[in-house]
Amino acid sequence: MRVVIEGVSKRYRGRRGEVEALRSVSFETRDGEFVAILGPSGCGKSTLLSIVAGLVKPDEGRVRFLQAAGGPPPANGRPLTAVVFQEFALFPWRTVRQNIAFGPEVRGLPRDQVAARVERYLEMVGLTPFADKYPKELSGGMKQRVGIARALANDPEVLLMDEPLSALDAQTRSLMQLDLLRLWEESQKTVLYVTHNLQEAAFLADRILLLSRRPGRVRAVVEVPFPRPRTEALQASPAFAAFCQELWELLRDEARAAMEAGEDG
Numbered sequence: 004m005r006v007v008i009e010g011v012s013k014r015y016r017g018r019r020g021e022v023e024a025l026r027s028v029s030f031e032t033r034d035g036e037f038v039a040i041l042g043p044s045g046c047g048k049s050t051l052l053s054i055v056a057g058l059v060k061p062d063e064g065r066v067r068f069l070q071a072a073g074g075p076p077p078a079n080g081r082p083l084t085a086v087v088f089q090e091f092a093l094f095p096w097r098t099v100r101q102n103i104a105f106g107p108e109v110r111g112l113p114r115d116q117v118a119a120r121v122e123r124y125l126e127m128v129g130l131t132p133f134a135d136k137y138p139k140e141l142s143g144g145m146k147q148r149v150g151i152a153r154a155l156a157n158d159p160e161v162l163l164m165d166e167p168l169s170a171l172d173a174q175t176r177s178l179m180q181l182d183l184l185r186l187w188e189e190s191q192k193t194v195l196y197v198t199h200n201l202q203e204a205a206f207l208a209d210r211i212l213l214l215s216r217r218p219g220r221v222r223a224v225v226e227v228p229f230p231r232p233r234t235e236a237l238q239a240s241p242a243f244a245a246f247c248q249e250l251w252e253l254l255r256d257e258a259r260a261a262m263e264a265g266e267d268g
């Protein structure tokens with residue numbers, strides 16, 4: 004599935020006046036591509052993701068979804084998308100297993116199919132021993148794995164992730180990056196992954212969509228030159244450091260200007 008973003012603009016109107024969040028953003032993913040959306044705080048990354056998810060309407064432009072050659076077009080023009088949010092957003096009154104089962108249940112899948120799917124994703128994210136625990140009994144990293152398993156259990160064609168690791172400590176975050184890569188390599192979904200962490204973008208993505216400060220505009224589209232499967236050794240290599248430095252040079256002026264204008268939030 005390809006995601007085609009065409010001339011998307013968005014303004015929010017509030018009591019304190021108008022905020023121009025995005026201006027004429029155009030970008031097209033490839034099939035099964037992992038795209039990182041990188042930009043300073045407040046530049047409209049979450050807004051862009053919400054527009055792709057169909058949760059927010061753009062003022063101008065549109066988002067189209069194109070099936071791979073030979074595949075059927077998505078029903079009513081929208082494929083199934085699933086979103087993983089930064090703040091986990093799990094149901095506290097449901098166990099891990101019940102959280103993961105939620106999407107397939109709501110979509111009316113037969114019971115045995117729901118159960119099989121849930122067990123598969125529990126296994127994939129390594130949470131089988133914790134299936135009957137409640138979210139409050141889990142660590143941050145485990146909660147986020149539940150969030151990811153819950154999104155994948157919907158079998159979405161497009162997976163949207165909004166800073167899914169930013170609430171985690173550095174070690175958990177590194178481990179989760181590796182887990183995410185492994186999951187994605189297995190599933191081959193098209194992923195849009197919002198982050199403000201350039202190392203994370205460089206490690207995970209095929210390409211990076213770099214946004215300017217607010218209003219978010221396409222500043223650059225950067226091809227990540229590292230082959231897959233990627234390992235921790237890559238992160239320690241001089242080539243990786245050099246690439247991150249290049250990204251930082253593209254991002255630096257935008258980040259500084261956003262900070263000085265107090266736009267970061």
Ligand SMILES: Nc1ncnc2c1ncn2[C@@H]1O[C@H](COP(=O)(O)OP(=O)(O)O)[C@@H](O)[C@H]1O
Binds near residue numbers: 049
């Ligand atoms: N629902 C909303 N109402 C008003 N302003 C909003 C709303 N959502 C976001 N904004 C503003 O739009 C800008 C972009 O926000 P956001 O998309 O969350 O940026 P990012 O995710 O890059 O930090 C920010 O200035 C933010 O305060």
Ligand SMILES: [Mg+2]
Binds near residue numbers: 048
């Ligand atoms: Mg955001």
